Amino acid sequence: xxxxxxxxxxxxxxxxxxxxxxxxxxxxxxxxxxxxxxxxxxxxxxxxxxxxxxxxxxxxxxxxxxxxxxxxxxxxxxxxxxxxxxxxxxxxxxxxxxxxxxxxxxxxxxxxxxxxxxxxxxxxx
Amino acid sequence: xxxxxxxxxxxxxxxxxxxxxxxxxxxxxxxxxxxxxxxxxxxxxxxxxxxxxxxxxxxxxxxxxxxxxxxxxxxxxxxxxxxxxxxxxxxxxxxxxxxxxxxxxxxxxxxxxxxxxxxxxxxxx
Numbered sequence: 001x002x003x004x005x006x007x008x009x010x011x012x013x014x015x016x017x018x019x020x021x022x023x024x025x026x027x028x029x030x031x032x033x034x035x036x037x038x039x040x041x042x043x044x045x046x047x048x049x050x051x052x053x054x055x056x057x058x059x060x061x062x063x064x065x066x067x068x069x070x071x072x073x074x075x076x077x078x079x080x081x082x083x084x085x086x087x088x089x090x091x092x093x094x095x096x097x098x099x100x101x102x103x104x105x106x107x108x109x110x111x112x113x114x115x116x117x118x119x120x121x122x123x124x125x
Numbered sequence: 126x127x128x129x130x131x132x133x134x135x136x137x138x139x140x141x142x143x144x145x146x147x148x149x150x151x152x153x154x155x156x157x158x159x160x161x162x163x164x165x166x167x168x169x170x171x172x173x174x175x176x177x178x179x180x181x182x183x184x185x186x187x188x189x190x191x192x193x194x195x196x197x198x199x200x201x202x203x204x205x206x207x208x209x210x211x212x213x214x215x216x217x218x219x220x221x222x223x224x225x226x227x228x229x230x231x232x233x234x235x236x237x238x239x240x241x242x243x244x245x246x247x248x249x250x
Contacts, residue, residue: 019174020182020226023192029167029174036170040162042154049144049154052240057145067148101145103240113235115177115228 008034010086011105016112035109038085043070044078048087048101057101133159135211136230141237160234163210168195169203173212177226185221 009031016028024032039045050067051059061072061079068075079099082088087106088099134156141153149157164170175192176184186197186204193200204224207213212231213224 019170020177020231022174022178024171024174026167026171029170032170033165033167036161037165040158040165042151042158045144045154045157045161046149046151049147049149052145053147106145106238106240110235110238110240113231113238115231115235 008038008081008084010084011035011108012086012102014108014112018112018114020115032112035085035087038081038087041078041081043068043074044082047075047078048082051088051099052101052106057103058098060096060098062096133163133206133209135209136160136233137211137227139233139237143237143239145240157237160210160212163206163212166203166206168193168199169207172200172203173207173226176213176224177231182226182228183223185223187221 014028014031014035016024016032039048046068047064050064051057054063061075064075064079065072076097079088079090083090083099087102089102090097090099092098139153139156139160141149141157164173171193172189175189176182179188186200189200189204190197201222204213204215208215208224212227214227215222215224217223
């Protein structure tokens with residue numbers, strides 16, 4: 001089952017409550033699994049982080065290909081997966097597509113994993 | 126690359142800082158991807174949530190097989206994957222193995238996804 005192709009639901013549309021609050025329904029778990037699958041690839045995590053840590057949280061493929069030794073089509077493919085998962089937004093400007101992090105999406109996912117008593121404030125990683 | 130077998134690093138040993146703080150290194154991204162891979166399966170998410178939402182955040186396979194239509198060996202396999210990712214701990218008592226959520230692990234993962242300005246406090250999902 002873990003190898004099956006998941007239909008990706010953007011994280012904003014996921015119906016999951018924090019996992020400690022109540023057992024996930026099969027539907028919510030399926031939606032959420034698709035988003036985590038998008039994050040289960042080292043290249044995608046590096047791309048997401050490279051964009052998220054830039055000023056303005058925005059980058060085009062031309063910016064990203066400098067730090068990662070992959071072709072631009074391969075990078076574009078990974079960015080598309082992140083976009084389909086609702087983690088990135090994109091906008092074409094002239095001949096380049098710019099990708100921007102959706103902070104609410106990361107926040108939403110962060111929330112799902114949070115333990116009832118925990119807050120992120122004051123915790124250093 | 127996304128199909129390759131990842132060596133799983135327990136989340137507690139992941140070296141990743143919050144992804145918005147600085148670009149993830151290849152090493153940190155590889156470690157983190159393994160943990161997200163453990164969460165990229167709907168059954169594993171349901172099992173984790175079923176345990177996390179129980180009083181005491183603990184359950185044995187016998188408890189879990191009631192709500193999920195899978196054989197106990199299949200459930201045990203999925204629990205092992207979550208344990209290897211550092212999300213669950215296990216303890217044998219008599220003839221049953223009990224699984225317990227590691228709240229710090231969920232908290233750690235939640236932190237990695239958090240946006241700089243965001244805190245989990247006061248946000249309802």
